[in-house]
Amino acid sequence: MRHSLAIVGLGMMVAALQMPLTAQADPVDDALVIDDIEMVTRTKAPEGHPLDEVRSGWLYREAETRELEADSFQNPGMLYVEQGADIWNRVEGPEGKSCASCHNDAAETMKGVGANYPKWDADAKRPINIELQVDKCRVENMGLEAYKFDAAEQKALTTYIKNQSLGEPVKLDLSQGELQSWWDQGKELYYTRTGQLNFACASCHEANSGQYIRADHLSQGQANGFPVYRLKQADMVSLHNRFRGCIRDTRAETPKAFSDELMALEVYVTWRGTGLSVETPSVRQ
Amino acid sequence: MATPKPRVKLPKTASAGEVVTIKTLISHTMESGQRKDSDGKVIPRQIINKFSCEFNGAPVFSCDIEPAISANPYFEFSAKVKESGTFKFTWVDDDGSVYEDEQTIEVK
Numbered sequence A: 001m002r003h004s005l006a007i008v009g010l011g012m013m014v015a016a017l018q019m020p021l022t023a024q025a026d027p028v029d030d031a032l033v034i035d036d037i038e039m040v041t042r043t044k045a046p047e048g049h050p051l052d053e054v055r056s057g058w059l060y061r062e063a064e065t066r067e068l069e070a071d072s073f074q075n076p077g078m079l080y081v082e083q084g085a086d087i088w089n090r091v092e093g094p095e096g097k098s099c100a101s102c103h104n105d106a107a108e109t110m111k112g113v114g115a116n117y118p119k120w121d122a123d124a125k126r127p128i129n130i131e132l133q134v135d136k137c138r139v140e141n142m143g144l145e146a147y148k149f150d151a152a153e154q155k156a157l158t159t160y161i162k163n164q165s166l167g168e169p170v171k172l173d174l175s176q177g178e179l180q181s182w183w184d185q186g187k188e189l190y191y192t193r194t195g196q197l198n199f200a201c202a203s204c205h206e207a208n209s210g211q212y213i214r215a216d217h218l219s220q221g222q223a224n225g226f227p228v229y230r231l232k233q234a235d236m237v238s239l240h241n242r243f244r245g246c247i248r249d250t251r252a253e254t255p256k257a258f259s260d261e262l263m264a265l266e267v268y269v270t271w272r273g274t275g276l277s278v279e280t281p282s283v284r285q
Numbered sequence B: 001m002a003t004p005k006p007r008v009k010l011p012k013t014a015s016a017g018e019v020v021t022i023k024t025l026i027s028h029t030m031e032s033g034q035r036k037d038s039d040g041k042v043i044p045r046q047i048i049n050k051f052s053c054e055f056n057g058a059p060v061f062s063c064d065i066e067p068a069i070s071a072n073p074y075f076e077f078s079a080k081v082k083e084s085g086t087f088k089f090t091w092v093d094d095d096g097s098v099y100e101d102e103q104t105i106e107v108k
Helices: A002-018 A063-070 A077-089 A099-103 A130-138 A154-163 A179-190 A199-204 A241-251 A260-272
Strands: A042-044 A053-055 A119-121 A126-128 A229-230 A235-237 A282-284 B006-011 B019-026 B048-055 B056-062 B074-081 B084-092 B098-107
Touching: A042 A179, A063 A282, A077 A099, A077 A154, A077 A229, A099 B006, A119 A130, A126 A130, A126 A260, A154 A235, A179 A199, A179 A260, A235 A241, A241 A260, A241 B098, B006 B084, B006 B098, B019 B084, B019 B098, B048 B074, B056 B074, B074 B084
Parallel strands: A229 A282
Antiparallel strands: A042 A053, A119 A126, A229 A235, B006 B019, B019 B074, B048 B056, B048 B084, B084 B098
């Protein structure tokens, strides 16, 4: 009798080891509506995508955090949108111009723009994102200096510009210039293990999305809501800041913001969220 | 820090005696006074320490705010409106600055 019990016990132990060691938690089944615009938070993945369905990080957050994003009044990110609107309309620099001097009303001229970046910059022969596009305008047309990375104004203005595309589906045109080869490089980086912890982006955001890494519910790591209002920082966090944070957490050397590596990664990661709505400013943990 | 900017949301109209929900949000870093900068020096405390709301001069809601409150403090409360009038909102900063906002409501 004692003998057979031991065997049963052993059998249970083997069964337990075959189960995943991390707690499984699926993303919620919930609809995100912001100012009467229904957001696409789940959609069929584009051709060539490793996953069947792409999902917004919103689905992986706690109910309170989701609620905060769904109410555009409560969303603290909207404070930065308002700040961005002031910057948009403010005359600055020796040319006496504001963003609005050339681009008029952002609600019309910037609608959809944020959904299609990064684009190919034929002059610089590299991809360009919203932050770099703003810098280009500042230097070439306004006679100003480029913003320092993550300057408060840079984050506010980027948030404002991307917010004009709220609800628009993310779509990149990879046929522009050499964007496809940058996409390839980005993909390479996405799957390359790095740092003392030896993690690739895919280790968490593809192989283990939906599971917990300690207390953190891993999402697919989509870029559609950036810049995001992160409760941890109580501030806007740019995509390149988050890239650097993630890479630092693997205990690797972090590439500089807007470096070739991170621009390639931005092209690829943004593409992975094809079809998701722009949610800027999204709210995350 | 950019000048704090208050946001207030409440209905434009209400029926007499209706209980309306008022939401307020203000941008503020709410520096707790317990953090240190990269040189190890304490970053001085600067928070909003008081918030109040009045309707036609009569107090509706007020509270003292302590350093543990996060950046960009948000308050939501309700008020019963019997007559048309103006809600006045006041935030008081540690440096003495006062940020104000007003919003009218019409009782039909």
